Each structure stands twice: as C-alpha cells, then as structure tokens.
Amino acid sequence: xxxxxAEYAPAGADTMRVVEMLLLHDIxxxxxxxxxxxxxxxxxxKAERETAAAERIFNLLPGDLAGALRARWDEFEADETPxxxxxxxxxxxxxxxxxxxxxxxxxxxxxxxxCTQVLxxxxxxxxxxxxxxxxxxxxxxxxxxxxxxxxxxx
Amino acid sequence: xxxxxAEYAPAGADTMRVVEMLLLHDIxxxxxxxxxxxxxxxxxxKAERETAAAERIFNLLPGDLAGALRARWDEFEADETPxxxxxxxxxxxxxxxxxxxxxxxxxxxxxxxxCTQVLxxxxxxxxxxxxxxxxxxxxxxxxxxxxxxxxxxx
Numbered sequence: 001x002x003x004x005x006a007e008y009a010p011a012g013a014d015t016m017r018v019v020e021m022l023l024l025h026d027i028x029x030x031x032x033x034x035x036x037x038x039x040x041x042x043x044x045x046k047a048e049r050e051t052a053a054a055e056r057i058f059n060l061l062p063g064d065l066a067g068a069l070r071a072r073w074d075e076f077e078a079d080e081t082p083x084x085x086x087x088x089x090x091x092x093x094x095x096x097x098x099x100x101x102x103x104x105x106x107x108x109x110x111x112x113x114x115c116t117q118v119l120x121x122x123x124x125x126x127x128x129x130x131x132x133x134x135x136x137x138x139x140x141x142x143x144x145x146x147x148x149x150x151x152x153x154x
Numbered sequence: 155x156x157x158x159x160a161e162y163a164p165a166g167a168d169t170m171r172v173v174e175m176l177l178l179h180d181i182x183x184x185x186x187x188x189x190x191x192x193x194x195x196x197x198x199x200k201a202e203r204e205t206a207a208a209e210r211i212f213n214l215l216p217g218d219l220a221g222a223l224r225a226r227w228d229e230f231e232a233d234e235t236p237x238x239x240x241x242x243x244x245x246x247x248x249x250x251x252x253x254x255x256x257x258x259x260x261x262x263x264x265x266x267x268x269c270t271q272v273l274x275x276x277x278x279x280x281x282x283x284x285x286x287x288x289x290x291x292x293x294x295x296x297x298x299x300x301x302x303x304x305x306x307x308x
Contacts, residue, residue: 003174003223004215016170019177020157061158069157 012082021076089128105148166236175230243282259302
C-alpha cells in the first residue's frame, strides 16, 4: 500500500522508511495482539502491551540492529516526523479502504460504528497525508449513504 | 527479515529495493496461490499463473505506477541483478528458517523431503547471499541429525 501510494507522500516523508515503519509496526502488533480500533475496553493498556512487545522483539537482535529498528519503531509511535505521520496515516487509511471495499460496511457495520467515530479515527490522515484526505471524506460519505455507519454529525 | 538481514547483502544489492521486491512478490503469490516448494505437480504452470496474476494486479494501477512496480517484479523473477538474487535468496531462506525453528522439521518431515532436495532448493542462497550460506549448511546438518530430512547424499 505504501509503495502504491508513495506519490501522495508529503514533502519530507521518506517512503522507503515508511515501508520499514509499517513492517516493524505490524510485527509488534502481531506479537502484542491487535485490537479492534473502536473497542475502547480492548484498547486500554494497548500502548504498554506494544512497548513491552517491542522491548522483547527488538532485543532478540544484536545491539546495533536492535537499536536501529527500535528507533524506527519509536519514530512511528511518536508520530512527529513527516515520515512517521505519513506512515500512521496509511495505517489508518487501510482500515477505511477495507471497510469501504467490503461493500457492506465491514467491521463498521458489524460493531455499529458512527460517522463521527470514523472521522476521528481517520483524523491523522488529514495532517499526515493531506493529499489523501478527500478520499477519506468520499468514503465516509458513501458509508453514510449506504447506512454502513450512522450519521451522528450535528 | 530483509531489514534484519540487510547487513548480509552482497555488494551492489539495494536492500530497500529487496524489501519492495519481496512485498510485490508476495502479493502476486497470494493472488496466484502459493504452492508447496517440493510439490512437483503443484508447481507445474506456476510461472504462468504468477505472470497472469502480475498482469492483472499491476494493471489495476495507473500506467506509470503499473510499469514501475511490474518492472520491480520482473527484476525479481529474472533473478539476475545482485538485488534480485539477494531477494530470491531470502525468499528461500525463510522456508528453511521456519522449518529449522519448528523443531520437528515442519513441512520437510511432513512431506518426507530429503537432504538433497533441501540443498537444491537453497542453492540460490549460496550465490545470492553467500554470507548466509554457512547458516544453511548448519541448519541442514541439524535437520539430518534430528531425522527431519533423510540423508540421501552419496
């Protein structure tokens, strides 16, 4: 996904480092156990579980490599550099694309997610990958029109 | 895996392009259906199925992007550049690492694979990632000692 959307990266984002970050992030998430984005209870302690997983996994490697890959993961988590912000935006976008492409609202409908919840979840895309923000708004409008998410915007 | 083993890449191999190749290769393999490496019958027509899948998938993208990613996949398949040969070596190595780490011979034992078959399968590592070849020989020796693969070397 990062390879395909590389041309939408904002200035200053290094797209190959984005790929690295997303791969490393997934490994930690697999180890810590992924949680459904809108499940508030399941997300309690998520950061601590992932940090513990990162601590364990990266330290399986020799010191210099452990440090380099851990630094990349820390950069992703801190979400401050253009590279990390673009990577985080793509991570959010993936959930939207999957639910949009599912045609039946996927996990949004399954768990009764509202329009406002989706937009809040996608907010990092507006700043991290502004060129892709219109795509988000279109997909959310489609989801509302299909009744995949409830329209709770006031 | 490519990120972790980047330091073993031979001169001339671009490790970020290796990551790209392996990701693209997996997408095509998922679409075409992966086949067990030692299943001769299942591997008949594999190249044709994968080429058809690549044709379909990459052409879902806009022309310039389709061309660029397809070129990367073609480079991997041609297995001629140092980058492609290192990528192919890692692709082979992954199967060995998984079966070695399984502790019970994994799919080697399950399908009665012999030592000679494993070594033939791993041969691209000797040329594509020579620094990793000793690891292969050690793992194969371990597999023979444990009886995970039959010792058919004359």
